[in-house]
Amino acid sequence: MISKILIANRGEIALRIVHSARELGIKTVAVYSEADRQSLHVLLADEKVCIGPAKASESYLNVANILSAVDITRADAIHPGYGFLAENAKFAEMCQTHGLIFIGPPPAIIRLMGDKNKARQTMKKAGLPILPGSDTVIDDFAVAKKIAAKIGFPVIIKAAAGGGGKGMRICRSSSQLEDQFPIAQGEAKAAFNDPSLYIEKYVSGARHIEIQVIGDSKGKVTAFGERECSVQRKYQKLIEETPSPFIDEKTRRKMMKEVEDAASEVGYQSLGTFEFLVDENRKFYFMEANARVQVEHPITEIVYGINLIKAQIRIASGEKFGFPFELVMRGHAIECRINAEDPTTFVPSPGKIDFLVLPGGEGIRVDSAAYGGWVVPPDYDSLVAKIIAYAPNRDLAIRKMRAALEATTIVGIKTNIPLLLEVLSHTDFLAGQYNTQFMDGHIAAKAAEETL
Amino acid sequence: MNDKNKQPAVPEESAISGKIDYDELRKLIGLLEEKGLSVFELEIEGLKIKIGRNAPQPAPSAIVPPAGPSAGPEAEAAAAAIALAIDVAKGHHMITSPMVGMFYRASDPASSPLVDIGDIVKKGQTLCIIEAMKLMNEIEADVDGTVVEIYGENAQPVEYGQKLFAILPLS
Numbered sequence: 001m002i003s004k005i006l007i008a009n010r011g012e013i014a015l016r017i018v019h020s021a022r023e024l025g026i027k028t029v030a031v032y033s034e035a036d037r038q039s040l041h042v043l044l045a046d047e048k049v050c051i052g053p054a055k056a057s058e059s060y061l062n063v064a065n066i067l068s069a070v071d072i073t074r075a076d077a078i079h080p081g082y083g084f085l086a087e088n089a090k091f092a093e094m095c096q097t098h099g100l101i102f103i104g105p106p107p108a109i110i111r112l113m114g115d116k117n118k119a120r121q122t123m124k125k126a127g128l129p130i131l132p133g134s135d136t137v138i139d140d141f142a143v144a145k146k147i148a149a150k151i152g153f154p155v156i157i158k159a160a161a162g163g164g165g166k167g168m169r170i171c172r173s174s175s176q177l178e179d180q181f182p183i184a185q186g187e188a189k190a191a192f193n194d195p196s197l198y199i200e201k202y203v204s205g206a207r208h209i210e211i212q213v214i215g216d217s218k219g220k221v222t223a224f225g226e227r228e229c230s231v232q233r234k235y236q237k238l239i240e241e242t243p244s245p246f247i248d249e250k251t252r253r254k255m256m257k258e259v260e261d262a263a264s265e266v267g268y269q270s271l272g273t274f275e276f277l278v279d280e281n282r283k284f285y286f287m288e289a290n291a292r293v294q295v296e297h298p299i300t301e302i303v304y305g306i307n308l309i310k311a312q313i314r315i316a317s318g319e320k321f322g323f324p325f326e327l328v329m330r331g332h333a334i335e336c337r338i339n340a341e342d343p344t345t346f347v348p349s350p351g352k353i354d355f356l357v358l359p360g361g362e363g364i365r366v367d368s369a370a371y372g373g374w375v376v377p378p379d380y381d382s383l384v385a386k387i388i389a390y391a392p393n394r395d396l397a398i399r400k401m402r403a404a405l406e407a408t409t410i411v412g413i414k415t416n417i418p419l420l421l422e423v424l425s426h427t428d429f430l431a432g433q434y435n436t437q438f439m440d441g442h443i444a445a446k447a448a449e450e451t452l
Numbered sequence: 453m454n455d456k457n458k459q460p461a462v463p464e465e466s467a468i469s470g471k472i473d474y475d476e477l478r479k480l481i482g483l484l485e486e487k488g489l490s491v492f493e494l495e496i497e498g499l500k501i502k503i504g505r506n507a508p509q510p511a512p513s514a515i516v517p518p519a520g521p522s523a524g525p526e527a528e529a530a531a532a533a534i535a536l537a538i539d540v541a542k543g544h545h546m547i548t549s550p551m552v553g554m555f556y557r558a559s560d561p562a563s564s565p566l567v568d569i570g571d572i573v574k575k576g577q578t579l580c581i582i583e584a585m586k587l588m589n590e591i592e593a594d595v596d597g598t599v600v601e602i603y604g605e606n607a608q609p610v611e612y613g614q615k616l617f618a619i620l621p622l623s
Binding site for chain 2: 066072
């Protein structure tokens with residue numbers, strides 16, 4: 001059993017873990033940087049330990065200080081949240097050798113999924129369809145050229161250690177590939193300290209759709225209905241919804257079944273998300289799996305009526321686990337990410353929130369660590385709040401979300417709410433006809449309109 | 453009494469001079485408490501001191517997050533304000549913990565403390581040990597000076613940035 005969890009994270013996810021642990025009767029320890037002294041997760045946790053200066057590499061990524069904080073507070077488990085150390089296999093391993101419960105997948109799973117190319121090959125063997133591409137990582141342009149010629153342009157090169165779009169390049173010709181290959185290598189080296197790349201056939205007009213899984217310690221894996229995450233800009237998701245307006249019941253069942261089988265095959269435990277590209281013919285291809293809880297997990301929770309964080313903690317404590325009722329998807333949920341940024345230029349807008357009104361009421365859930373008077377620090381990501389709307393169908397959920405965003409008042413910093421409202425009124429979005437190029441198209445169209 | 457031809461070699465001493473000393477400040481703080489004042493400001497010869505004390509807190513309601521850092525010094529804890537006033541006034545050099553761990557004043561339980569209040573320390577001299585990750589980390593003085601305050605309790609946990617020692621540098 002777990003009696004005290006140290007939360008190696010900050011912001012809304014840290015707060016969400018505090019609340020979930022408290023419901024389970026488990027104490028929490030917040031760790032924080034000097035920039036987060038006044039943060040809500042610090043103020044609401046049972047104990048707190050300052051672990052370093054604002055810079056993440058010296059605080060939220062400072063393994064020595066985090067494990068020392070475990071020692072001095074006698075915590076028996078660590079929840080890494082998302083980002084920071086969440087997908088660091090070495091850290092998960094260190095927690096284990098330290099006699100701690102790491103609330104996440106086993107280190108071997110984290111390591112496998114962290115190597116994007118290896119994950120792809122393993123999932124192919126486990127039965128998931130993947131896009132044509134390279135079988136191994138490539139460090140030489142000549143090899144890249146040969147593979148690209150075989151699978152046909154356009155192709156996308158990706159960093160094997162990748163994530164967040166870094167080291168990712170779409171190439172439509174051999175000469176473009178020649179130009180982009182070394183740039184992508186350099187970017188991958190800089191971001192992940194690993195220049196290894198791999199190549200995939202590029203599918204334009206595809207959707208980004210993902211399947212949430214949870215695996216217990218007895219080897220049972222459960223998959224949930226899809227999340228549609230195609231509204232993104234620079235590989236950063238902005239709006240997610242479930243179910244997808246594009247996926248039919250047959251495809252859904254097929255995806256869930258195949259993911260369940262593949263995840264069981266590799267012994268998946270804890271929470272995870274399998275990301276897919278889905279083409280216009282609803283053919284789906286495995287892209288990567290994220291071995292952690294994801295930002296957008298609440299929409300799945302809402303349509304199923306469950307709490308994934310609590311489930312994750314209970315599984316980590318070795319409990320025999322089951323949801324209290326049959327898992328059925330009901331209604332429609334949408335999440336909007338409220339970021340502290342200029343809605344037109346996307347320049348981050350940290351600073352003091354002078355006045356804050358967050359929406360509420362029937363069908364609205366807000367996951368946020370913000371409060372009036374709080375200063376959004378410039379040192380971390382710009383997520384201020386996640387607003388989730390739930391209604392019996394998609395149309396009603398969109399209306400509810402619009403009303404919620406209109407009622408949201410954040411004074412002192414700029415937010416992307418105006419942009420989110422534009423999307424929620426966009427004809428293509430309303431029709432459910434959008435793909436990963438949607439945001440770029442919308443932003444370009446707006447810019448063109450302004451120059452007229 | 454005042455001989456015009458005789459310039460004082462040292463600045464005249466007054467009850468409260470520009471170079472306020474520790475005891476004087478203690479007296480001020482004592483006065484503050486005695487009179488039940490919450491804020492006291494003093495400006496003399498370019499030296500400005502502001503001392504604050506906790507005003508009685510309203511009854512705790514549900515969850516009331518404290519005002520943000522820019523809400524003003526009044527919102528900060530009185531102890532911190534007083535300590536800061538002392539530090540600033542005295543030109544104390546603070547040694548803070550560079551890591552999270554257990555604070556030990558001696559290198560082993562049988563030994564006497566590495567330093568005590570009043571000790572003169574040299575730059576590079578070990579002041580305490582912080583145990584982190586099963587390693588004993590020696591925390592050194594980074595100035596020459598006199599140890600005037602020791603904040604950490606022996607064998608107690610310390611967090612990053614926590615004050616450990618105040619040193620009055622030798623000038």
